[in-house]
Amino acid sequence: MAKPVSIEVWNPNGKYRVVSTKPMPGTRWINLLVDQDCRVEICTQKKTILSVEDIIALIGDKCDGVIGQLTEDWGETLFSALSRAGGKAFSNMAVGYNNVDVNAANKYGVAVGNTPGVLTETTAELAASLSLSAARRIVEADEFMRAGLYDGWLPHLFVGNLLKGQTVGVIGAGRIGSAYARMMVEGFKMNLIYFDLYQSTRLEKFVTGTLPYGEFLKANGEQPVTWKRASSMDEVLREADLISLHPILDKTTYHLVNKERLAMMKKEAILINCSRGPVVDEVALVEHLKHNPKFRVGLDVFEDEPYMKPGLAEMKNAIVVPHIASASKWTREGMASLAALNVLGKIKGYPVWGDPNRIEPFLNENAPPPAASPSIVNSKALGLPVSKL
Numbered sequence: 001m002a003k004p005v006s007i008e009v010w011n012p013n014g015k016y017r018v019v020s021t022k023p024m025p026g027t028r029w030i031n032l033l034v035d036q037d038c039r040v041e042i043c044t045q046k047k048t049i050l051s052v053e054d055i056i057a058l059i060g061d062k063c064d065g066v067i068g069q070l071t072e073d074w075g076e077t078l079f080s081a082l083s084r085a086g087g088k089a090f091s092n093m094a095v096g097y098n099n100v101d102v103n104a105a106n107k108y109g110v111a112v113g114n115t116p117g118v119l120t121e122t123t124a125e126l127a128a129s130l131s132l133s134a135a136r137r138i139v140e141a142d143e144f145m146r147a148g149l150y151d152g153w154l155p156h157l158f159v160g161n162l163l164k165g166q167t168v169g170v171i172g173a174g175r176i177g178s179a180y181a182r183m184m185v186e187g188f189k190m191n192l193i194y195f196d197l198y199q200s201t202r203l204e205k206f207v208t209g210t211l212p213y214g215e216f217l218k219a220n221g222e223q224p225v226t227w228k229r230a231s232s233m234d235e236v237l238r239e240a241d242l243i244s245l246h247p248i249l250d251k252t253t254y255h256l257v258n259k260e261r262l263a264m265m266k267k268e269a270i271l272i273n274c275s276r277g278p279v280v281d282e283v284a285l286v287e288h289l290k291h292n293p294k295f296r297v298g299l300d301v302f303e304d305e306p307y308m309k310p311g312l313a314e315m316k317n318a319i320v321v322p323h324i325a326s327a328s329k330w331t332r333e334g335m336a337s338l339a340a341l342n343v344l345g346k347i348k349g350y351p352v353w354g355d356p357n358r359i360e361p362f363l364n365e366n367a368p369p370p371a372a373s374p375s376i377v378n379s380k381a382l383g384l385p386v387s388k389l
């Protein structure tokens with residue numbers, strides 16, 4: 001029997017019961033639900049990762065929809081519990097949904113929402129921050145300073161890598177990978193090589209546009225940047241000086257960067273991971289860091305979160321932060337609103353928004369959101385109608 005969970009209730013007499021497994025930033029998401037006759041129950045349990053049992057207790061006997069988190073295991077057990085409680089909607093408060101078994105959701109007719117677009121730039125900015133911090137050894141230098149070890153300027157003190165003119169490699173050039181590529185090319189004048197299963201028109205439009213950035217630099221008497229789409233991921237690993245990982249996590253990307261692939265990379269390369277931990281074999285990475293002190297890594301995500309593999313925390317050539325890539329106020333409030341609107345849209349029988357990459361109308365605080373669910377990943381499988389708005 002699951003222990004009772006502590007909850008905060010908004011609009012107790014609302015017709016539809018919506019549960020959020022965590023308090024989420026801002027109040028707009030709550031108001032959006034309350035305005036549409038929802039009773040909102042927020043789990044306030046002081047426990048970071050809720051178990052399946054905890055969530056079953058939260059769902060209870062009658063629940064129309066749930067907003068959940070990427071730390072939760074949404075599979076057969078939870079979707080069947082939600083379905084038994086009459087629920088037809090679930091949304092992750094995240095763009096990634098590798099914690100969700102979409103086939104199980106399909107089996108129970110539950111719509112699965114995610115929150116694309118609102119975290120693109122925020123996540124890319126963190127990847128760029130880790131890139132700079134690794135290249136210029138910011139964390140090591142900060143620790144040195146605080147330890148009182150600085151006794152004067154020295155020619156060799158914390159010498160790092162210049163990014164300008166080097167090659168940035170992007171693996172997974174979707175929304176976030178493309179935004180990151182653009183930051184590194186425009187901001188630091190890096191050359192670009194990318195690999196994705198598909199041609200990234202979003203990225204190529206930028207680099208080959210009517211006024212390509214390279215032409216702009218040439219016109220200013222500067223060295224133009226170059227770009228290319230690699231035919232294999234290994235080509236990126238061999239050629240790039242700085243590599244950032246931005247694919248989804250699925251069967252094809254599990255341990256995409258393993259021992260053999262680490263060995264292909266330049267000895268002084270920098271690897272950034274702001275996608276999902278299991279995209280990198282973390283045990284192999286720790287070994288590689290030990291044997292290649294000039295190889296550096298910036299990690300936002302880990303294979304067995306919240307844990308790190310043994311040895312990683314001791315590596316001076318690793319920068320580690322606790323899965324904060326989407327942690328800007330605007331983004332987190334936007335993610336909460338999109339997740340709430342995904343659930344609300346299904347409860348109200350609204351259609352699904354036609355383009356999950358164009359979600360701005362849902363984020364405008366000064367106008368009511370469109371009558372649609374912003375992003376439902378299994379809308380085709382469930383045969384949900386598409387909005388004409």
Ligand SMILES: NC(=O)C1=CN([C@@H]2O[C@H](COP(=O)(O)OP(=O)(O)OC[C@H]3O[C@@H](n4cnc5c(N)ncnc54)[C@H](O)[C@@H]3O)[C@@H](O)[C@H]2O)C=CC1
Pocket residue numbers: 095096097116117119123171172173174175176177195196197198246247248249252253274275276300301323324325326
């Ligand atoms: N660290 C964090 O806080 C955050 C992490 N993420 C992660 O980033 C991922 C990407 O997000 P978006 O850019 O919005 O998604 P997206 O769907 O726009 O981009 C993913 C790209 O990965 C590519 N891809 C898939 N399999 C591949 C493979 N085997 N090799 C190379 N490329 C492959 C896809 O073709 C696509 O272009 C999310 O799924 C999530 O896991 C997203 C936001 C924040």
Ligand SMILES: O=C(O)C(=O)CO
Pocket residue numbers: 070093094095096097119325326327
């Ligand atoms: O949205 C995601 O996929 C995250 O990792 C959290 O920001």
